[in-house]
Amino acid sequence: MQVGIDRIGFYTPNKYVDMVDLAHARGEDPNKFLIGIGQSKMSVADQTQDAVSMGINATLQYLDQIERNNVGLLIIGTESGVDQSKSASLFVKSALKLNPDVRTFEVKEACFGMTAGIMIARDYVRLHPHHSALVIGSDIARYGVKTGGEVTQGAGSVSMLIKAEPQILTLEDGHSAYSADINDFWRPNDSAVALVNGKYSKEVYLDFFQRTFKSYQEKTGIKTSAFSALIYHLPFVKMGYKANQLAIAGQDASTTKHLEENFTASAKYSREVGNVYTASLYLSLLSLLENGSLEPEALVGLFSYGSGAMGEFYAGRVVAGYQNVLDANATQQMLKRRQKLTIADYEQIFNEALVLPQDNIELNSDEEPGYWYFAGTKDHVRQYKQK
Secondary structure, three states, X not given: OOEEEXXXXXXXXXXXXXXXXXXXXXXXXXXXXXXXXXXXXXXXXXXXXXXXHHHHHHHHOOHHHOOHHHEEEEEEEOOOOOOOOOOHHHHHHHXXXXXXXXXXXXXXXXXXXXXXXXXXXXXXXXHOOOOEEEXXXXXXXXXXXXXXXXHHOEEEEEEEEEEXXXXXXXXXXXXXXXXXOOOOEEOOOOOOOOEEOHHHHHHHHHHHHHHHHHHHHHHHOOOXXXXXXXXXXXXXXXXXXXXXXXXXXXXXXXXXXXXXXXXXXXXXXXXXXXXXXXXXXXXXHHHHHHHOOOOOOOEEXXXXXXXXXXXXXXXXXXXXXXXXXXXXXXXXXXXXXXXEOOHHHHHHHHHHHOOOOOOOOOOOOOOOOOOEEEXXXXXXXXXXXXX
């Protein structure tokens, strides 16, 4: 029995900042952001979008196409949780009207959270082959206005259905993991923005990639040339590019060409959205599937990284006809519908979103009809509504 990804949904908020505008406002050469970091645009979440609402919206992209009564597990991986106790997944489960017997919880380990959820879901489906599992990565990357990490912010969610005999990607047996207790990035309970040692975090990311990729190859005997694509967690596009350059070093011209071309395809959406933490690797996967060139049974390697730190490399094979259950036009419309912000408006919206709204004051969303949003708190209970 094959287990893997059967559906993918994506959501990003309806506002963005252009990196050229941001570079000019910060007195920087635009190429520092466009080429040096590898970003063109950055989605911006206002007060009405959070990990819950974005996760709902991503899942709604495909919910009507699946047997929701077969869903037995719902997991959210996030580092943008909305409560210190209650799982974000319970709000999502309620909005999606899933059955009350669905097992649901939240997973946290920085940007690794969605991968952890997928591994749990894979094992669940293997034991319960007539059930499926929803796994959602949903995050808002925040470092602060006029900070060193500002250009690597973003917001969005990716949702997946994991089931037996999937229609998009089957997950291969085997993986390689590596973890260490380090402080390259973290967000204390008393901070609305993340703290990061940028240079150190880049070094750790590349080190963890090399360790897990090498270990995976040693365990499986699979050579670099066997992969049709290698995709990465992308805190910013240039970070994954550096890892990919390490992977293709010393390879023949044909291998180098297709791995470079498919990396470019996998980074297209991240370049437009920015950092989405737990969802980042899987936005890369969606971008590869919708913009790359993959044959049936093509082997795709996935590198997941979460600061603090946890790294894992695993692989999947593309299912013939996967294009039939994707909607690249919907993704393009999702990106095109966004409103470009002035830098002044971006700074105001960003800073307002760092502050909890006053209790019993209802928030209104400027999203399109049909999307869900955070409507504020009523007697300190979070309220979610559909536009």
